[in-house]
Amino acid sequence: MNKELDWEKVGISLPYYNLMLEVTRKCNLTCSHCMRGDPQNLDMSDEILEKIFGQVEQIYHLSLTGGEPFLAPHVIEKMVDIIIEKKIRLGRCTTVDNGTILNDLGIRCVKALNRLADYIYNYVWNDETRNDPEESPPVSISISNSIFHKNDIQKAIDFYKTYANRHVKVDDQGEWETGLKDKHGNVLRNKDLKRNGTQWVKKEGRAKDNNIKNSKYMSGTYLVELMMDDNKNTICVDTGIQVCANGNVVMEEPLSFETMDKINMGNVLEEPVSCMIYKWNWIEPLKYNEVALYCHNMTMMENPNLSEQKRIDIESGNTYLDLKKYLFVEGHKDYPYLTHEELAICVAAELALMMCEKFQDTGHGMSETEIIEKIIRMELTGEYATKFTKADLKRSIDKITARNFERAWQKMNIIDYIKYVSKLRANAENQIDTLSGDKLRGYVYEK
Numbered sequence: 001m002n003k004e005l006d007w008e009k010v011g012i013s014l015p016y017y018n019l020m021l022e023v024t025r026k027c028n029l030t031c032s033h034c035m036r037g038d039p040q041n042l043d044m045s046d047e048i049l050e051k052i053f054g055q056v057e058q059i060y061h062l063s064l065t066g067g068e069p070f071l072a073p074h075v076i077e078k079m080v081d082i083i084i085e086k087k088i089r090l091g092r093c094t095t096v097d098n099g100t101i102l103n104d105l106g107i108r109c110v111k112a113l114n115r116l117a118d119y120i121y122n123y124v125w126n127d128e129t130r131n132d133p134e135e136s137p138p139v140s141i142s143i144s145n146s147i148f149h150k151n152d153i154q155k156a157i158d159f160y161k162t163y164a165n166r167h168v169k170v171d172d173q174g175e176w177e178t179g180l181k182d183k184h185g186n187v188l189r190n191k192d193l194k195r196n197g198t199q200w201v202k203k204e205g206r207a208k209d210n211n212i213k214n215s216k217y218m219s220g221t222y223l224v225e226l227m228m229d230d231n232k233n234t235i236c237v238d239t240g241i242q243v244c245a246n247g248n249v250v251m252e253e254p255l256s257f258e259t260m261d262k263i264n265m266g267n268v269l270e271e272p273v274s275c276m277i278y279k280w281n282w283i284e285p286l287k288y289n290e291v292a293l294y295c296h297n298m299t300m301m302e303n304p305n306l307s308e309q310k311r312i313d314i315e316s317g318n319t320y321l322d323l324k325k326y327l328f329v330e331g332h333k334d335y336p337y338l339t340h341e342e343l344a345i346c347v348a349a350e351l352a353l354m355m356c357e358k359f360q361d362t363g364h365g366m367s368e369t370e371i372i373e374k375i376i377r378m379e380l381t382g383e384y385a386t387k388f389t390k391a392d393l394k395r396s397i398d399k400i401t402a403r404n405f406e407r408a409w410q411k412m413n414i415i416d417y418i419k420y421v422s423k424l425r426a427n428a429e430n431q432i433d434t435l436s437g438d439k440l441r442g443y444v445y446e447k
């Protein structure tokens, strides 16, 4: 049986590129931009911590968030105990702290993080990592730096440095490099973006209540991308995953407690995370970049000065993404025995066929071969990036959907199988007519 299909039932331990834990929902500040909303008297329980680290194979980067993480030293202490006891292979850990817990609670947190840093340095890192002059220490405590936080950053850095050991770095979050450059080629740091307007603020929590200028459309849910090797073994969960203090699993996004409790993949107390990801990716098949582009397009379309041609192009882009999502979501309902990868090939082929029809009508000037090649290259990688004809695409769809029927036949009794095939035929005719933008866009793309 295909490994991808096994996930749904049994759950497997996963390696993560970036796992974020919401240590607590308590906070002592009331920043006006806070996207979490009002604090809650809730800390992550030992049971949730055990559940999380009981199903983790490896973590490249662990982030601690809140609320204010340093208000819950017992959670951080317990987390460090579990990581060391279970010998979790953790590459590094970062906590963003509001820099105001300059008391016994803060000291306990720093001491727990000292233990974690020693463990990573001595037992996880190898000599090459340890001796690499480019490597920063395995644990970082970063002090929040924004126009909204009422804190004394330097005082906090000095305080925490008094207790931090040599494997723990204490720094100013504003100094983090963003990976962007300005028009003169200068590296942009976090503080440059934050002081340069507030487009990074989402319309969530207190930022929404206080009507703070923010990004118009939100990219809060999208596909969880998995890095796989040639044998389809998962190398790591590439998309950042966050586990909330109550065990809910969400994307690593600055969303409000309210939103995260309403829209999530599931809860670690009830289901393995791998099963949640498997199911989620059938509901949210668009990648982060696609959802971000979709949101950007919607913002662009609000510009009254947009030329008619530009508007048509942008609208077409979003229609394409709507269609892709539709084909995936409905395709899975119709062909539930195909793997995500198999259905992705069918969706790409179907999209290419549809675009050939569309451009034939509008006379866009591209040949069929060019259209197909463009879509296939965009949707699939590696071995699929070769030239196909329309007939090849139709044959691929037939070949792959036949696998679905073989698997259905093996699983169902004869009566159920006949019912299933009849229903599928009945649905096939009016499928595209049911395409509705409202249904597909969901909450995340709203203003």
Ligand code: SF4
Pocket: 027, 028, 029, 030, 031, 033, 034, 035, 036, 066, 067, 068, 098, 149
């Ligand atoms: S932004 Fe951070 S420090 Fe400020 S209120 Fe929200 S959780 Fe607390």
